[in-house]
Amino acid sequence: MIVLENVCKDFDTEGGCFHALRGVSLSIRKGCVYGIIGRSGAGKSTLVRTINLLERPTSGRVTVAGVDLSALSPAELRRARRGIGMIFQGFNLLESRSVAGNVAFPLELAGWDAARIAGRVDELLELVGLGGKRDAYPAQLSGGQKQRVGIARALAPEPKILLCDEATSALDPQTTREVLELLRDINRELGLTVVLITHEMAVIKEICEEVAVLDAGRVAESGAVFKVFTVPQSPVTRELVASVMTRDIPQHFAALDFLQEPEEGCGLLLRVSFLGDTAAEPIISGVVRRFGVDVNILYGAIDHIQGVPYGTLVVELSGNGNRDAAMEYLRNLNLGLEVIGYVRRNLGASVAGVV
Ligand SMILES: Nc1ncnc2c1ncn2[C@@H]1O[C@H](COP(=O)(O)OP(=O)(O)OP(=O)(O)O)[C@@H](O)[C@H]1O
Ligand SMILES: [Mg+2]
Structure with missing residues (x-):
């Protein structure tokens, strides 16, 4: 579904060229919940942003559903991006629009007609459990409700992939659990491929099937969560999973x-x-x-x-x-x-x- 081949990303900085991604190769199965972990600055956000080409790789190739994104024209890329939804830690909602208005926004941009938008918005708000909040404004919502709006908005154009960058990091543990359950339900019901960055190892342990560990722009290891968490191969993985796995020698x-x-x-x-x-x-x-x-x-x-x-x-x-x-x-x-x-x-x- 998503294939990254030897992806490199360099940034020009005041101190010179910075290699944020150094030859990342990954393959993410269709319908999988895939986790990406690593220390702060390891390149997780940069990596995920290459999947919808918000970040264009300096070299290497990103293929989504068999299509090489970097070969697309701007118009084709815009269309391809509708197939890839994204949610963030900060929710990024439009404060001046109601809940329904936020969810409708990407559909308006995509040129849907009003009746079809209204039907889709109702359906999505039901899906994320916000049927009663359609006319509320973001300022009137809790963090968990805001993220539900973010999820509904991301799902509006019927994407096949949902990218989540620290989507639950601003939420308390109970709300985190509810949002994760929602993501897992959506993954199962809609067959959506979910790519999830988080620094909360408990989240990965609970809902991801596979995981990649990034270390300074490289993949330190990847594979089934079961395997990576129980028999970590690299020091960085051992350090990351230590909080959720009783691995320490007493x-x-x-x-x-x-x-x-x-x-x-x-x-x-x-x-x-x-x-x-x-x-x-x-x-x-x-x-x-x-x-x-x-x-x-x-x-x-x-x-x-x-x-x-x-x-x-x-x-x-x-x-x-x-x-x-x-x-x-x-x-x-x-x-x-x-x-x-x-x-x-x-x-x-x-x-x-x-x-
Ligand atoms: N536009 C940019 N210009 C220069 N450097 C950048 C840019 N974007 C990211 N970087 C650098 O690339 C590295 C990787 O950043 P990235 O945001 O991908 O890390 P991350 O793993 O998501 O970290 P965190 O867990 O803190 O979110 C960092 O050192 C960052 O400073
Ligand atoms: Mg990040």
Whole structure:
């Protein structure tokens, strides 16, 4: 649906040329809710603005529904942009127009006749739950209601794509939840592709299917939210998801005596992640039985991503069994597996001593 190929965007600044996007390639499936995350200044807004060519790439290509946007004439581009709605943190409503007038605005620009506009506006206000507010003015609305107007206005020309740049950042948590539910309903009912930038990781975790992590104008990693959040590959992703994923090693482990190199008789500390309804117990007993290693469970937690349970166990492997084969076995079970480090033995006792 949306394909970015090696997109670069340079800005001329007083200090010289600034590379805001440095070769971004992404593919966003039709009907997907796609998240874009990254630190402030990573290039998220710039990236999203290239999708409707509000920002023209310095090089690279943006293709939407098979059409290379940069090859279009100004008139063709205007038409193509009607297929791409956008909502913002600041709502950008016209204060002098009523709710209905705001929603009607893009349709007036597109040359719809009055009767058709009136019908469409009513339909949209029902869709976003503002049927009773059609004659109110923006100043009389709450933040959540304003964003609903923004959504109705963005959806008015029947776009196939909705770009959301920090659309819930000005809202309180409850209102954020309501607006997200609305976006998800719209995504499901209308089959709309939603691209969502947010610094709220809980939002991504809740409604996005896929996510891209931007770091200084590059894609650090991308893929299914499930995967990226549970087994983050890059330091920036680890840092970003830390707030919503219980990934940290419990504090008392930090005090342990970690070794640079494995030494005779040391313990191996592993973080094992379980997705879905995989049961931990048979896996642990399987490792003990098959490979003769001792498994000491040090920490366990269960979290949820989009309703699917996700468990983390921190275990220590020790004893004289075949540790490498045990690791290989765990890896083949398709579990998330991460080596935390080697520690001096009798970990259980020393942890108990620290707690
Ligand atoms: N028109 C411009 N001229 C010069 N530099 C720009 C321009 N637009 C963006 N930049 C720079 O490009 C970088 C990326 O900006 P962008 O707005 O895309 O970041 P962002 O990831 O959306 O950040 P935030 O989370 O703070 O919104 C920033 O360093 C910004 O200063
Ligand atoms: Mg931004």
